[in-house]
Amino acid sequence: MFSLYTDRYQLSMLGAYLREGIASRRAVFELSMRKLPRARRFLVVAGIDRALRYLEGVRFTEEEIAYLRESSSLRDVMTDAMVDYLRGFRFRGNVCGLREGEVLMGGAPILRVEGTLAEAQIVETFLLGVINHESKVASKAARVVLAAKGRPVMEFGARRLDPLAAPTAARAAYIAGCIGTSCEEAGFRYGVPVSGTCAHSYMLAHVDDGEDGAFRAFAEAFPGGTSLLVDTWDTLRGTLRAAKAGPAVKAVRVDSGDLARLGPQVRSILDAAGRKDVKIIGSDDMDEYKINALLAAGAPYDTFGVGTAIVLSPDAPSFGAVYKLVEVDDRRGVPMPVAKRAPGKASYGGKKGVWRAHRDGVAVGDTVALVSENPAGASLYTEHMRDGKRVSTATEREATKSAREYCLEALKTLPEAQRVIALEEATPASEQYTVSISDAVRKLEKLDG
């Protein structure tokens, strides 16, 4: 179950660890962000529930082990001992860290994985992939939702990424505040609200009766209420036709053209036709910048549909979390903090956590400190998994719902400077949120090789 969704080097290292007799030494890894990506003033952490389910379920099948035995470049280490290890492999370690839906204003460790060197190493790739994917989407979605200033934002980016990654993208966007998704599988699996009415192809398919016929037929098919797409040929004429297509029409969607100019015109046409109740949905390659500009110009959109921007996050396409060994037992069984020194990629050693201070309900600063320090502020860490078993018994749907609730509360604590949807790539120093690295962390002797 997902065991080969890993990098080869995890298996090469496992082979060496087994040979050296250090595979079962206790180790602590941290999955963390070194710093915010450019173009981000805050992040939303997502993917944790799925990461934990992976840890609970990861197994090597006989077919997978047979494949590994046939690999010529693994031949040196695919001993009987390695095969036995893979057959019996379970993740039996402990995990703690941030809650899913947590908001970060700077670099911080996200998850701490404690277990044997072997088991905590081999799960690196999948854990990073899940957290990087879902957190990237959630972080972008939260910005888009903020830009919409209370107007609903629906995510519909399923076609823009690998189909298998679409349901989790939808889930992440929902956690960060989107009202729903177009992706049916996300509804099925995670309980994300799903909506969607028609595409341009529906309009074009009505070769016999044209736009009027298409609108009428669609409104008749959905007497309980629907939206109509008005820009297939001429947006304003389409709007007029939609306004007359009956009471089932609850909204019109404008998907092309100059949305700032069209918005007021569409509104006027609807109002003049006695349809003040009909909402206007704006789509067409939307993102937080465009939504911000549209609303600043007073364009009367009630809802936004956003695809590419949310699921691919083009201005910060890589989330960039990393997974680092921070502590490992030495030959006497004494835990030793470790950190690499590679220029630009140096990491802090030792078992750490994150503590946050608030003032008047607003987050004012984080401290990254050693677990042993227990500094002031509220710890953002919680226990996720003990001895390979998830602490929570929530279903995937329940976990999605509670992550969303947590996130929406956490977003309320965002400092105003971080809430700003700014085109600037860098945050002015005066508006930077302070993340302190404790002296104890800084002073930790770094192991030299």
Place this chain on the structure above:
Amino acid sequence: MFSLYTDRYQLSMLGAYLREGIASRRAVFELSMRKLPRARRFLVVAGIDRALRYLEGVRFTEEEIAYLRESSSLRDVMTDAMVDYLRGFRFRGNVCGLREGEVLMGGAPILRVEGTLAEAQIVETFLLGVINHESKVASKAARVVLAAKGRPVMEFGARRLDPLAAPTAARAAYIAGCIGTSCEEAGFRYGVPVSGTCAHSYMLAHVDDGEDGAFRAFAEAFPGGTSLLVDTWDTLRGTLRAAKAGPAVKAVRVDSGDLARLGPQVRSILDAAGRKDVKIIGSDDMDEYKINALLAAGAPYDTFGVGTAIVLSPDAPSFGAVYKLVEVDDRRGVPMPVAKRAPGKASYGGKKGVWRAHRDGVAVGDTVALVSENPAGASLYTEHMRDGKRVSTATEREATKSAREYCLEALKTLPEAQRVIALEEATPASEQYTVSISDAVRKLEKLDG
């Protein structure tokens, strides 16, 4: 099987089509690129084999149908007729289009899907997702491979995207010329060569014996040959130690710091230690621009490892293929070309194909024309699927291999201007590859609504 990996609106439209009695009308959709993304002078098409397997296998399970019946917003159309349709749903249509691995120098239709309006509509989301994902990765990988000027490029981006999307990203990168991947599942499933040796955590885990001990242990574990990571603490000292770690050491990897400066120093240290045979692998957030700069500066790297850039394609993060209805039968059963007029998103109607002219083995121009025109040049289209059955009997591994072979040949026909790895976002007019839209396509009456 994957039936809910679709957008809700496909199901809403299906409900309306069934109600209107037009679901079984013959329709033709085209999956196409309108134009090249900015920052791209050519594209590599990938994902076709997987798209076809999806079409062959897509089914609705009873559990999925039950979920759809419970959805309040689909209630209006979830009739017994709709449930029966979903239960019996198979894709039974025809598909033709470009070969997997084809190279495009401009906008063109990629696949043509012919079937009933219902069946050809419902598969849109998955088809787009697969082609957009794999083609995005393949297009970026081909640039990176070109920049490396014959030096091997290995893809190791699995941790940067949803884990479920990693094997297909690896496959796409391999098709476009990478020599292999770190992603074990891509080897298992698609036969992509997999490699990988060790991470910084391996070095750090050696708290008792440090870098020397780690190198020695790893070289002993892989007497058949391996690479060592030399930048955990000090790259030059690490290189010297690696040079003395025995004949199993075939390469060193430099993963941080100023690679242009370090390259010659690492080479000198290896050579002075009598290890002229040891290769140097450069990694650290590589892309085609950095590789180009390193090689232009004469840095002696033999191989490159590239992760984020290949799998996320940050300079062109959305591939942007679309799926458009181009022809549909009217009530008399006469096929009618259709096209939308939405500003900036207008499409050409009619069943089209792509023909290419070559001169001296170099591609000199494409013509997008109606199938009925059959213009000069070699057709780039082939039949992929007839009546819902794939024409090819190749396994996934065989299809991956032949797509790669096809792609490497096609890349040899790239005009020099398109081969240039340029930082400029726009291609100068003098270097633009000509894609002609035939007069017949342009003259097609556009249906008005």
